[in-house]
Amino acid sequence: MAAPEEPELSQAQTEKLLQFQDLTGLESMDQCRRTLEQHNWNIEAAVQDRLNEQEGVPSVFNPPPSRPLQVNTADHRVYSYIVSRPQPRGLLGWSYYLIMLPFRFTYYTLLDIFRFALRFIRPDPRGRVTDPVGDVVSFIQGFEEKYGRSHPVFYQGTYSQALNDAKRELRYLLVYLHGDDHQDTDEFCRSTLCTEEVITFLNTQMLFWACSTSKPEGYRVSQALRENTYPFLAMIMLKDRRMTVVGRLEGLIQPEDFINQLTFIMDANQTYLMSERLEREERNQTQVLRQQQDEAYLVSLRADQEKERKKREELEQRRQEEEKVRQSALAEERRRRNLEEEKERKSECLPLEPPADDPESVKIVFKLPNDTRVERRFLFGQSLTVIHDFLFSLKETPEKFQIVTNFPRRVLPCLPTEEQPNPPSLKEAGLSRSECCSIELISC
Numbered sequence: 538m539a540a541p542e543e544p545e546l547s548q549a550q551t552e553k554l555l556q557f558q559d560l561t562g563l564e565s566m567d568q569c570r571r572t573l574e575q576h577n578w579n580i581e582a583a584v585q586d587r588l589n590e591q592e593g594v595p596s597v598f599n600p601p602p603s604r605p606l607q608v609n610t611a612d613h614r615v616y617s618y619i620v621s622r623p624q625p626r627g628l629l630g631w632s633y634y635l636i637m638l639p640f641r642f643t644y645y646t647l648l649d650i651f652r653f654a655l656r657f658i659r660p661d662p663r664g665r666v667t668d669p670v671g672d673v674v675s676f677i678q679g680f681e682e683k684y685g686r687s688h689p690v691f692y693q694g695t696y697s698q699a700l701n702d703a704k705r706e707l708r709y710l711l712v713y714l715h716g717d718d719h720q721d722t723d724e725f726c727r728s729t730l731c732t733e734e735v736i737t738f739l740n741t742q743m744l745f746w747a748c749s750t751s752k753p754e755g756y757r758v759s760q761a762l763r764e765n766t767y768p769f770l771a772m773i774m775l776k777d778r779r780m781t782v783v784g785r786l787e788g789l790i791q792p793e794d795f796i797n798q799l800t801f802i803m804d805a806n807q808t809y810l811m812s813e814r815l816e817r818e819e820r821n822q823t824q825v826l827r828q829q830q831d832e833a834y835l836v837s838l839r840a841d842q843e844k845e846r847k848k849r850e851e852l853e854q855r856r857q858e859e860e861k862v863r864q865s866a867l868a869e870e871r872r873r874r875n876l877e878e879e880k881e882r883k884s885e886c887l888p889l890e891p892p893a894d895d896p897e898s899v900k901i902v903f904k905l906p907n908d909t910r911v912e913r914r915f916l917f918g919q920s921l922t923v924i925h926d927f928l929f930s931l932k933e934t935p936e937k938f939q940i941v942t943n944f945p946r947r948v949l950p951c952l953p954t955e956e957q958p959n960p961p962s963l964k965e966a967g968l969s970r971s972e973c974c975s976i977e978l979i980s981c
Contacts, residue, residue: 620788716767884930925951
């Protein structure tokens with residue numbers, strides 16, 4: 538079965554389609570058309586949505602994927618800073634360390650064996666993310682219950698949303714993976730993360746996203762970043778047009794060292810961020826310039842269309858006027874032809890003129906509107922209509938006229954009316970054997 542043909546585009550839609558392709562650089566006309574149709578042919582909304590997609594913001598018609606955005610973690614230039622646990626000092630410290638070593642080894646070995654065996658019995662529930670935002674909000678609430686509300690501003694959204702915002706705003710994104718069971722987690726949160734200088738630094742310099750690895754969303758990010766130990770932090774930024782991990786901090790780190798290491802990472806990558814900002818500014822300026830050019834083109838196009846419309850209207854008006862004149866001339870020609878035919882018919886139907894010596898004859902001299910004179914004899918018994926028909930059959934007489942006697946002046950009732958359907962005869966009209974009448978034009 539053949540696929541149904543798409544409806545043809547109007548001229549306005551075709552112009553928008555070409556303009557959208559020029560603004561976005563898409564080569565596929567079908568894709569351009571589908572995008573415009575999704576936005577009800579609103580070109581501003583379609584272009585903005587396309588630009589958002591290019592900047593990493595999910596389209597309103599294409600929801601974000603269920604997995605995090607791909608982040609480049611294989612860059613050999615990634616700065617890695619690992620803090621080793623302090624070695625025991627003195628005889629007492631080494632004695633305590635050696636006494637606790639077998640217990641710690643046994644505990645962690647059994648814990649790993651248990652987790653490994655449990656994986657075969659029941660799949661890890663963290664592998665299935667159903668509510669990523671809920672995971673993050675739940676972690677923040679648990680963090681505040683345990684460590685208080687004095688902490689850096691956590692990004693309240695998914696990891697993908699945090700990446701998108703950092704990419705769009707060209708900011709650093711610091712990701713913190715919280716290991717609930719790790720021995721250094723509590724000390725890091727209390728002594729480093731929640732100190733005033735760290736809070737001020739993070740809130741003013743970057744976006745900060747955090748989640749526990751016991752939550753599905755945190756576990757998924759953990760699988761992507763592949764941390765070695767806790768506390769774990771990763772610095773991510775837009776580099777070479779990709780969101781890239783540029784720094785990794787692992788282990789228990791002190792506040793001053795924490796700020797210094799982050800500052801070092803930021804300084805080392807500032808040129809990349811500045812380059813991205815300059816490139817984006819250049820793209821924006823190019824976009825604005827093209828938009829201005831397109832607006833000027835549209836203004837010119839509308840002006841040309843308006844001129845063409847007025848020209849068509851003038852041509853149509855001229856055509857209508859010419860057609861009106863032509864129809865009027867045709868109507869006048871038909872009226873003239875009908876009048877001639879009617880005169881000829883009246884002439885053929887006239888009774889014969891009586892002889893001059895006929896005692897019942899009446900001689901009437903008619904003065905026509907063009908000052909010519911015509912005379913004819915009629916019979917007293919004939920209707921005044923005969924006089925009218927005779928005059929009507931003459932070429933010199935107008936279409937509508939009336940017959941007026943001179944002395945005394947009166948209009949002869951030659952045509953039937955509602956009051957007098959049968960005009961009187963010449964005798965009944967009181968005409969004498971010799972009369973002189975004038976023909977007067979009746980205006981329409």
